[in-house]
Amino acid sequence: MTLISRLFGFLRDMVLAISFGATGSTDAFFVAFRIPNFLRRLFAEGAFSQAFVPVFAEYREQRGREALTDLLDHTAGALTLTLFIVTAVGMLAAPLLIMVFAPGFVGEENGRQVLAADMLRVTFPYLLFISLTAMAGGILNSVGRFAVPAFTPVFLNLSLIGAALWGAPLFEEPVKALAWGVFIGGAAQLLFQIPFLVRRGLLPRPRLRRAHDGVKKIIRLMLPAIFGSSVVQINLLVDTLIASFLMAGSITWLYFSDRFVELPLALFGVAIATVILPRLSREHAAKTPEAFNNTLDWALRLTLVVAVPAMLGLIWLAGPILASLIQYRDFTAFDTRMAAMSLVAYAAGLPAFMLIKILAPGYFSRQDTRTPVKIGVIAMLANMGLNVAIVVPWVMLGLPGPHAGLALATGISALLNAGLLFRGLYRDGVYRPPPGWRTFIVRIAAAAVVMSVVLWLATPALAAWGDWPALDRVMRLLGLIALGAAAYGATLWVLGVRPGQFLMR
Structure with a gap:
């Protein structure tokens, strides 16, 4: 659904x-x-x-x-x-x-x-x-x-x-x-x-x-x-505030690039978080810490195995995605180039965005809302500082697309947020990674490298996309997505990762 x-x-x-x-x-x-x-x-x-x-x-x-x-x-x-x-x-x-x-x-x-x-x-x-x-x-x-x-x-x-x-x-x-x-x-x-x-x-x-x-x-x-669960949204609003001073169209470019990142975030990050919050709440109320740990571990593994290829796909195919789906009539090739810059920057933070969604229920299900708010305030202040540190020099140097600096700052602050949430759960003994995580991460990294090389070699230059009919653009894009997914999935299969390992039992 x-x-x-x-x-x-x-x-x-x-x-x-x-x-x-x-x-x-x-x-x-x-x-x-x-x-x-x-x-x-x-x-x-x-x-x-x-x-x-x-x-x-x-x-x-x-x-x-x-x-x-x-x-x-x-x-x-x-x-x-x-x-x-x-x-x-x-x-x-x-x-x-x-x-x-x-x-x-x-x-x-x-x-x-x-x-x-x-x-x-x-x-x-x-x-x-x-x-x-x-x-x-x-x-x-x-x-x-x-x-x-x-x-x-x-x-x-x-x-x-x-x-x-x-x-x-x-x-x-x-x-x-x-x-x-x-x-x-x-x-x-x-x-x-x-x-x-x-x-x-x-x-x-x-x-x-x-x-x-x-x-x-x-x-x-x-x-x-209010702060702990919504820092990403506050950061996006700060981006909108600053973007209102930039070139006309900057807010729209940020909106569309954010929307493409929202697809995997909602489809997997939000969906998994929605499923585990009631489950974690019941397990906490029933005082079953081992089941609580297993549920959180399942969510983290599934999130990571999905977030990495989603991030790479959006980074390598940012331009083709925009050119194939929305570069028609009033949305120009220039708009595509500008929106692609912020899409790449947002995509780099996608794993962090998704991990925040998964880690936060580890606190809220235990009715601990104070810790996430402290972490959220730290991340929000970091985002504001990064906005100034990145965008101001970008504008002063006259570089194109300063709005992409706003997206980059948001991604970095999300990484800080996710890291602090994980550290808190680990420090308090709420979550203890079971054996096998190191091997799992190595396999994910190897599959990511293979997928990146395949997409880098197979993707045509962005300038060519605007000259093709709409159907050709979409079919080529679907082919590249299938190729990247196949390279990632095949590599994981060769390395011993199976779909059945991600079923919640």
Whole structure:
């Protein structure tokens, strides 16, 4: 289901790139979309989910059905009230938020600030819809139902595709149709999950009580987790802020390159983390540390064996991917070159992005949200320092593509974040790598070298791609992906690695 959702996400991005290109107007939309999306990942998928799922698992394991229902009702009530207030304030303060998150727009003659503020008023309610959707998804995930929440984002993708193809001609400023696509997509996602909650008898009936113990515990766990689980998103927002001062199109180039990195991150990193968080929470509640260690070890091995070829594929094929999928009509060859630079930089940090997703549940499942927040603050400050250290000299030297420096800084800070998370789990004895890890890493490295050599020799120069028909581009790209995957997989097979070794038993 995650794969289906991400494929529709790719289709959505192709339609947006081809229909609107990389302009000041698209920069304004992506800022207006990124602000509520950032808050969604911060409060809903990030801090709220990481705090809610362990408490839900605790109530389900140790208390009765009545107590669990009471927890759901009061959590839904508190969440809805809070989100309604935040949404109302966000819509009223839209111009101020644009000044804060995209200060480079202020005072521009092309009016990106006003356009972004107008669209933000439409997109901000998405935060309300999608956060309640995230709660519904957390409930379903906690009872072992993963397919419905994983499929739900398809409705946002379909809504944006419809807005781009059929809604845009109805607006004087066509890009404004995308803002309404976000609004409609958020509502559709929430409505889609309600029947499945009803079927399980877990549909919350929002109620408010200030002294509810379960809600207070979720809030207590959630506050520090806001930083700990969402540092990558904060770093991306900082990138957007700085990119608003760079050449028009920089925000759009960063957006599309980030979206291509998001495919393996969501398909494997987020999907594996979604599966292991309820499992780790149950194993911690049941006091079975050996099972806890085995679950975390399985997730780390599976993540590494996938993250390395995904990283290499995106690095070696960055230009061909962009040229094959979105370099048409308004998205030019120049846009492809610029977006490829940031895609390579983001891809270098992909293993770290994925490991953060896997290691963080090792803390949240034990209701430890303080340690990740400390680590997250360190990584965030490092990212800010790296942004200045990399981008400022880049701009002063007049080198092309300073936006790629922002992506590089994000990847380096993610590596620091993942390293500190792992060190904490190892130091506290929560995770102990079983025997065989050294051999496993050597095999992965050998397969990575073979894959890199094969792709380096087989990939044509980027300049040639734009001259081929669309079908030829896509077929050549698919051939290269298959060749790289075959080289990687065959090398692992020769070295003794088998698919059955990655089954969770």
